[in-house]
Amino acid sequence: MYRTHTCGELRLQHKGTGVTLAGWVQRIRNLGGMTFIDLRDRYGITQLVINDSASAEIKDAASRLGREFVIQATGAVTERLSKNNKIPTGDVEITVTALHVLNAAETPPFTIEDESDGGEELRARFRYLDLRRNPLRRALELRHQMAREVRSYLDSQQFLEIETPFLIKSTPEGARDFVVPSRMNPGEFYALPQSPQTFKQLLMVSGYDRYFQIVRCFRDEDLRADRQPEFTQIDCEMAFVEREDVLRTFEGLAKHLFKTVLRKELTASFPRMSYADAMQYYGSDKPDIRFDMRIANLTGALKGKGFAVFDSAAYIGGICVEGGATYTRKQLDELTEWVKRPQIGAKGLAYVRLTAEGVKSSIDKFYTPDELQQAAAAFPAREGDLLLILSGDAKKTLDALGALRIEMGNRLGLRRNDVFAPLWVYDFPLLEWDGETQRFYAMHHPFTAPKPDDLDKFYTNDNALLAQVNANAYDFVLNGVEIGGGSIRIYDAKVQQRMFEVLGFSKEEAAYKFGFIINAFKYGAPPHGGIAFGFDRWCALFGGQETIRDYIAFPKNNAGRDVMLDAPSKIDGAQLKELQLMSGERSTSTEEG
Numbered sequence: 001m002y003r004t005h006t007c008g009e010l011r012l013q014h015k016g017t018g019v020t021l022a023g024w025v026q027r028i029r030n031l032g033g034m035t036f037i038d039l040r041d042r043y044g045i046t047q048l049v050i051n052d053s054a055s056a057e058i059k060d061a062a063s064r065l066g067r068e069f070v071i072q073a074t075g076a077v078t079e080r081l082s083k084n085n086k087i088p089t090g091d092v093e094i095t096v097t098a099l100h101v102l103n104a105a106e107t108p109p110f111t112i113e114d115e116s117d118g119g120e121e122l123r124a125r126f127r128y129l130d131l132r133r134n135p136l137r138r139a140l141e142l143r144h145q146m147a148r149e150v151r152s153y154l155d156s157q158q159f160l161e162i163e164t165p166f167l168i169k170s171t172p173e174g175a176r177d178f179v180v181p182s183r184m185n186p187g188e189f190y191a192l193p194q195s196p197q198t199f200k201q202l203l204m205v206s207g208y209d210r211y212f213q214i215v216r217c218f219r220d221e222d223l224r225a226d227r228q229p230e231f232t233q234i235d236c237e238m239a240f241v242e243r244e245d246v247l248r249t250f251e252g253l254a255k256h257l258f259k260t261v262l263r264k265e266l267t268a269s270f271p272r273m274s275y276a277d278a279m280q281y282y283g284s285d286k287p288d289i290r291f292d293m294r295i296a297n298l299t300g301a302l303k304g305k306g307f308a309v310f311d312s313a314a315y316i317g318g319i320c321v322e323g324g325a326t327y328t329r330k331q332l333d334e335l336t337e338w339v340k341r342p343q344i345g346a347k348g349l350a351y352v353r354l355t356a357e358g359v360k361s362s363i364d365k366f367y368t369p370d371e372l373q374q375a376a377a378a379f380p381a382r383e384g385d386l387l388l389i390l391s392g393d394a395k396k397t398l399d400a401l402g403a404l405r406i407e408m409g410n411r412l413g414l415r416r417n418d419v420f421a422p423l424w425v426y427d428f429p430l431l432e433w434d435g436e437t438q439r440f441y442a443m444h445h446p447f448t449a450p451k452p453d454d455l456d457k458f459y460t461n462d463n464a465l466l467a468q469v470n471a472n473a474y475d476f477v478l479n480g481v482e483i484g485g486g487s488i489r490i491y492d493a494k495v496q497q498r499m500f501e502v503l504g505f506s507k508e509e510a511a512y513k514f515g516f517i518i519n520a521f522k523y524g525a526p527p528h529g530g531i532a533f534g535f536d537r538w539c540a541l542f543g544g545q546e547t548i549r550d551y552i553a554f555p556k557n558n559a560g561r562d563v564m565l566d567a568p569s570k571i572d573g574a575q576l577k578e579l580q581l582m583s584g585e586r587s588t589s590t591e592e593g
């Protein structure tokens with residue numbers, strides 16, 4: 001037996017017990033003839049002591065130990081003279097009577113401490129060592145707990161966990177597919193699923209009316225910060241449901257996770273907001289509602305008063321920073337530079353300070369104090385507040401105001417990671433026009449149902465009307481992060497065919513790519529809908545972290561590389577030949593004859 005206890009387990013009550021522990025050497029100290037070793041495993045740290053009376057053999061073994069050696073130690077649990085109240089085992093130590101080195105270790109390239117001295121790149125190359133550190137261990141433990149509670153809740157709601165294939169057919173769902181060449185079908189490729197979307201809908205047709213899966217998804221996107229080419233979803237689908245049923249069920253899941261993982265009891269219903277309101281009041285389809293600071297439309301109040309910049313703008317809007325009137329000129333200049341950064345793209349920033357001495361503003365040459373007070377009433381703002389105003393094209397200005405609002409929330413400490421503000425956003429547009437390719441794309445995906453009230457518009461060929469069609473789609477937003485998204489689906493083959501037509505697919509193309517699902521809908525498809533949650537991101541948010549990388553055991557870096565494996569990598573000529581991917585090497589002989 002390698003061990004009788006773990007390194008996190010022993011307490012004063014074990015005093016006198018003979019035990020054997022195994023683990024990694026965290027630290028070694030020599031103090032006046034005694035050697036103290038901190039022995040670590042996943043569960044904690046226990047102090048070993050080798051005192052003067054230990055055998056020569058033990059002393060010799062101890063003298064040759066180094067950090068991260070794997071050892072086994074036997075001895076009696078003794079009460080420590082100087083207790084360490086920072087660790088749960090801090091009242092005891094093991095007086096060692098036998099010591100075995102199970103495996104020596106080279107000096108690790110960085111310290112295995114909560115605050116390691118290793119840089120990100122180095123730690124990524126030695127991920128298996130980084131995973132020994134407490135912050136990562138805690139992250140993986142939280143992830144495990146989340147997965148367990150997801151299963152427990154969904155099981156209690158009659159959901160079946162069903163696996164779907166990874167080698168599938170390339171289907172457009174927004175992002176690019178990763179493809180896998182088929183050796184047995186030269187020149188043909190599988191695609192890795194961006195999500196199990198079509199399979200879960202087919203399972204509804206098959207009668208499995210509540211499905212879920214904690215499943216890996218693959219998207220070959222240009223990697224923006226904190227995206228992974230493979231990530232995990234909690235993927236769910238239900239039959240015989242309307243939007244309300246889906247929202248209620250998954251609000252239940254969220255509350256269950258809050259309660260069991262974070263010990264937070266959320267009793268009130270989650271707030272809901274239409275996409276249109278989210279855009280106009282928060283400049284975002286995923287508003288962070290931990291703080292208010294809503295955007296007000298000031299176009300009516302400020303346009304047409306002789307200030308050329310505003311008069312030529314389609315939209316003028318602003319946010320009100322409570323108590324911000326004390327902002328100095330320097331701070332305001334710095335904010336102006338901030339909104340002019342290319343990522344934000346504003347041309348300039350106008351401000352109005354509501355001070356006890358009256359209205360002070362960057363635009364008071366063009367507006368009377370009364371006119372500015374009128375604009376301030378739109379928020380409503382009070383004495384002591386600061387208005388920050390942007391103008392221009394409506395969509396771009398709202399986006400910029402949304403970003404400015406988040407920035408101000410950060411600067412004012414209004415986005416605490418231990419405060420949680422869940423939100424449902426619903427009624428997204430069904431379609432998005434792409435000027436470059438001159439066609440509509442599905443905003444969510446092509447299987448999302450139009451709202452019944454908009455069906456007339458859905459059947460016109462007028463692009464302006466089509467652009468107004470709303471989808472029966474919803475997102476789950478937590479602290480300004482989109483954690484989940486789903487929709488009520490199309491389940492009528494003809495409506496599905498019309499959708500593909502609107503998306504610019506010919507009948508033949510639609511049949512080639514999606515024939516299987518259109519056909520399935522002809523054999524008794526029930527009304528259905530569902531949702532999928534970004535599991536990695538949800539874990540990170542619950543862990544109070546912004547990046548998902550620590551919540552994935554073996555993640556890729558920002559360039560999509562696994563620097564530990566050094567993947568992706570070249571494959572050799574023989575492999576390429578076998579797959580018939582080498583140019584000019586395509587075999588013409590058919591060996592199967």
Ligand code: ASP
Nearest residue numbers: 195197486487530531532
């Ligand atoms: N498959 C969708 C996605 O990955 C989610 C859903 O509609 O259920 O975004």
